[in-house]
Amino acid sequence: MASGRQLFCRVITPERTIFDGEADRVITRIEDGEIGVLADHIPLVSTVEIGDVRILQEDETSVFATSDGFFKVSENLVLILVEEASPAEEIDVDEAQNHLEEVVEGEPVEDGEDEEAAERVRAERDRRRRIAENLVRVARKYGEG
Amino acid sequence: MATLRDLKRQIQSVQNTAKVTDALQTVSGVKFRKAGARVSQARPYADNMEIMMRDIARKASSKNPLLVGRENGASTVAVATLTADRGLCGGFNAQVLRKTIQFRRERGQDAELKQVASGRKGTAFFQFRRIQLEEVFSGFSDSPSYEKAREVGRYLTQLFENEEADEVYLVYNRFRSALVQQPVITRLLPAAPEDDGEEQQGEGPDVPFDYIPGTEEILQSLIPRYVETVVFQSLLESAAGEHGARMTAMKNATDNANEMSDNLTLQMNKARQAQITQEILEIASGAEALSAG
Numbered sequence: 001m002a003s004g005r006q007l008f009c010r011v012i013t014p015e016r017t018i019f020d021g022e023a024d025r026v027i028t029r030i031e032d033g034e035i036g037v038l039a040d041h042i043p044l045v046s047t048v049e050i051g052d053v054r055i056l057q058e059d060e061t062s063v064f065a066t067s068d069g070f071f072k073v074s075e076n077l078v079l080i081l082v083e084e085a086s087p088a089e090e091i092d093v094d095e096a097q098n099h100l101e102e103v104v105e106g107e108p109v110e111d112g113e114d115e116e117a118a119e120r121v122r123a124e125r126d127r128r129r130r131i132a133e134n135l136v137r138v139a140r141k142y143g144e145g
Numbered sequence: 146m147a148t149l150r151d152l153k154r155q156i157q158s159v160q161n162t163a164k165v166t167d168a169l170q171t172v173s174g175v176k177f178r179k180a181g182a183r184v185s186q187a188r189p190y191a192d193n194m195e196i197m198m199r200d201i202a203r204k205a206s207s208k209n210p211l212l213v214g215r216e217n218g219a220s221t222v223a224v225a226t227l228t229a230d231r232g233l234c235g236g237f238n239a240q241v242l243r244k245t246i247q248f249r250r251e252r253g254q255d256a257e258l259k260q261v262a263s264g265r266k267g268t269a270f271f272q273f274r275r276i277q278l279e280e281v282f283s284g285f286s287d288s289p290s291y292e293k294a295r296e297v298g299r300y301l302t303q304l305f306e307n308e309e310a311d312e313v314y315l316v317y318n319r320f321r322s323a324l325v326q327q328p329v330i331t332r333l334l335p336a337a338p339e340d341d342g343e344e345q346q347g348e349g350p351d352v353p354f355d356y357i358p359g360t361e362e363i364l365q366s367l368i369p370r371y372v373e374t375v376v377f378q379s380l381l382e383s384a385a386g387e388h389g390a391r392m393t394a395m396k397n398a399t400d401n402a403n404e405m406s407d408n409l410t411l412q413m414n415k416a417r418q419a420q421i422t423q424e425i426l427e428i429a430s431g432a433e434a435l436s437a438g
Contacts, residue, residue, distance in 0.1 A: 012193060014291045014377050016186040031357050045197065046357040047366060070367065072197060074354070081193055083291065120303075 007039040009055050009078040011064055011085050018064065018085045025056040026078045030071050043074040050134050052142070053080055063088035065138035067131045086135065088142035096139050100132035149420060152413040156406055163402035169233065170395035176287065177323060177388035184320060184381045191378045198371050202337050205360035211368045214335035215311050222252050223259040223279070223310035225301060227317035227379060228267030229387040230286040235394035237318060237326060237387055238266040244328040245316045259310055263297060279304070287387060289380035298373030305334045315375065320382035323389035333375060336368050
């Protein structure tokens with residue numbers, strides 16, 4: 001490659017690759033705060049928080065609402081491995097809002113005999129709620145409508 | 146010898162069967178293609194997770210039991226077997242169950258065994274054999290979602306974390322092609338890549354990664370996620386294998402039915418011929434008797 005300084009980005013979920021292409025800058029939220037990656041970034045591995053990934057290209061910006069996952073930069077390739085990623089312009093705000101309400105109003109956690117198990121269920125529900133909230137937030141902020 | 150009417154009835158019934166198996170073959174064919182596409186679409190995630198695991202496992206001199214196992218070896222071994230929910234897919238379920246039984250026999254000598262089943266066929270098999278099941282998952286074998294893989298993965302990781310199991314294995318049909326599914330056993334936990342000797346030269350130069358916050362913290366969240374990924378990939382491969390095996394089995398069944406129908410038709414024609422000959426003979430001999438008299 002002539003330039004050797006072009007940055008690439010891939011956003012991958014267990015089901016499929018959501019984004020794969022060139023990028024000038026990739027911005028996301030990792031463990032200790034927001035990070036903006038440019039070409040020739042040092043190799044780095046971290047965790048991604050529930051939030052958004054913004055991929056800045058010359059004349060357009062792609063935004064994805066993501067769940068938590070992992071983040072890796074090496075040799076000018078930004079890899080983002082998350083369970084869920086939705087392009088902001090494809091999120092239907094109303095649908096996301098309904099989904100959020102469903103999650104919030106879902107069945108209450110039973111305080112059963114096993115405190116530890118109940119705690120896990122609660123944590124899992126909390127995570128689902130935060131992912132749903134994030135979807136609404138990203139849709140409002142970056143979506144079309 | 147079967148009468149003409151019996152043969153006709155038999156042919157009809159065989160042809161009906163052929164129609165059903167032919168339809169099943171078509172349906173399985175469509176599902177098989179979809180499932181195969183899902184397997185390959187899911188590969189980038191699984192591959193990258195694996196690379197990340199290997200990198201970090203090599204770098205970290207971690208004592209995390211999820212990675213390196215327990216200090217005093219394994220006294221309890223959990224085995225999770227992935228089968229289909231439905232039959233009519235040739236030896237697909239049988240071969241993975243045979244592999245499980247064989248593995249249980251080997252490890253059962255010096256360790257306590259725990260069995261987990263995914264898929265109704267496996268569940269029924271273990272219940273019939275009176276093998277106690279720790280947990281049963283079913284209802285998604287032909288089109289597994291990540292959500293379900295997460296459930297299974299979580300459960301297995303917890304078995305390990307709660308010290309109910311010191312090692313966790315997964316037995317499933319690895320997908321090769323529509324004709325070939327290979328039953329394999331992989332170790333899920335501890336998650337350290339098993340030494341196959343070749344990895345030292347394999348991976349090229351060490352990239353000095355920065356780890357934020359640190360390797361231990363990343364491992365702690367990466368390992369459960371890695372387990373889920375392996376389970377998901379295995380479920381997808383098993384699903385593709387199931388549809389492939391069913392497609393092949395139904396093709397064979399259709400071919401057999403058609404062959405049988407051909408044979409029966411031949412027999413029927415012979416019987417009809419015999420009947421006609423018989424009738425002519427009777428008429429001829431009757432006429433002869435009349436003219437003689």
